[in-house]
């Protein structure tokens with residue numbers, strides 16, 4: 111009986127939190143138009159959220175592309191199709207790895223920083239203080255960060271994919287001797303603007319919204335103590351990773367799955 | 370009655386009840402804050418003094434009862450009305466609550482920039498005036514992390530008066546300060562009240578400092594007003610509890626020990 115009660119209580123707490131999260135999302139969306147009047151706030155956040163993640167995105171993109179070059183070459187050359195390496199690298203990156211890995215890295219780097227920053231602002235009563243100064247902390251602090259995350263995520267994914275393609279090029283053409291002309295021309299011929307690039311961009315926009323939403327909500331909703339902030343930060347990383355991987359499956363099934 | 374009441378008190382709290390979890394933090398609280406005066410709300414830590422200020426500021430909703438500020442029922446106001454009321458009340462948080470990513474100057478300018486379209490030259494003049502009033506004009510380029518506790522609180526005070534409010538609520542303004550900073554804050558609260566004609570609510574458990582500047586004091590305990598009056602009246606209060614609090618004695622009606630089982634039994638229980 112006790113276990114049942116506990117299960118019920120945990121369930122209720124979970125759904126209550128889920129509900130609060132969605133109310134919070136609605137508040138943020140409602141506050142979005144107000145950012146038209148204060149673009150500077152958003153630009154500042156694009157700078158801090160984006161630049162924070164840029165280096166890690168670039169380096170990871172390079173290595174992932176290089177690994178793709180190696181693995182792809184090994185498999186493709188068995189079938190005598192090594193010239194298709196360019197297509198394989200580009201499609202893998204643009205459709206999948208670009209949006210997904212960039213979002214995972216963004217969640218770990220910028221998302222956790224957002225949660226910690228907002229959580230600390232809450233713990234030190236800065237958010238409460240703003241409210242008492244008749245300034246809405248959701249519009250002043252949260253919405254600019256949310257919007258910045260939405261804008262930055264597709265850009266980071268694009269940078270990741272572009273650098274990854276060069277990584278694959280470097281390994282495939284530079285080290286393994288794939289024909290340079292074939293590498294690029296096959297890529298150009300077979301990567302479709304709508305089918306591949308646009309779908310990749312849609313994925314990264316969705317991931318940007320979800321990861322940033324999780325990050326700012328965890329910060330805003332955290333228990334305002336140092337322990338609470340650290341737990342919230344961990345939750346941001348874990349939940350955003352799960353959300354990205356889960357949503358990726360759903361989106362892929364919808365876009366490419368013919369189901 | 371309401372005519373007279375509005376003239377007399379800026380804040381009227383009637384039958385206030387506030388429950389957190391299963392515990393009633395306030396139960397039937399009645400308080401009047403007189404215009405232009407310094408009113409102190411005192412009580413032991415954890416009685417809900419900060420909670421009371423948040424109820425007055427409309428950050429928390431009472432379970433029952435009303436809070437009226439300048440004739441307006443705070444918890445009946447819509448968001449726009451509440452925000453315009455808040456522009457007229459300043460609150461000094463215990464931690465100062467300065468925005469850590471802004472300099473001292475930008476912190477004091479923050480409410481001006483958020484709520485007015487004043488040109489930057491005027492913002493600058495106002496900021497410098499407010500900083501001068503708290504004696505920290507020279508600290509304008511520092512970041513909050515570079516300030517001492519007392520300085521941070523004075524900067525927060527400069528920010529709280531930036532919009533020329535009608536009322537300021539001070540949450541534990543003396544706690545954790547060295548004697549000199551403490552004296553500076555006491556002095557500031559007193560002069561601001563006089564010079565700007567502000568209504569001040571000082572929440573505190575520092576009896577000496579608070580009694581020195583208050584016109585009227587409410588003493589809270591266990592969710593109720595247990596004593597009220599001028600500082601002198603309270604020192605001579607018939608209530609033993611109030612006298613214990615005002616004189617700062619460790620034992621009395623408020624026991625030194627947190628309720629517990631019998632001491633000897635408790636020690637012996639470990640052997641079984």
Ligand SMILES: Nc1ncnc2c1ncn2[C@@H]1O[C@H](COP(=O)(O)OP(=O)(O)O)[C@@H](O)[C@H]1O
Nearest residue numbers: 389390394412413414415416417418419420421
């Ligand atoms: N956010 C909160 N959640 C739950 N309980 C709280 C919260 N804030 C304060 N309390 C409880 O409410 C009571 C009153 O707190 P507070 O108003 O901070 O007291 P004071 O300022 O007089 O020291 C305390 O017992 C405290 O534990």
Ligand SMILES: [Mg+2]
Nearest residue numbers: 418419420541
């Ligand atoms: Mg307090």
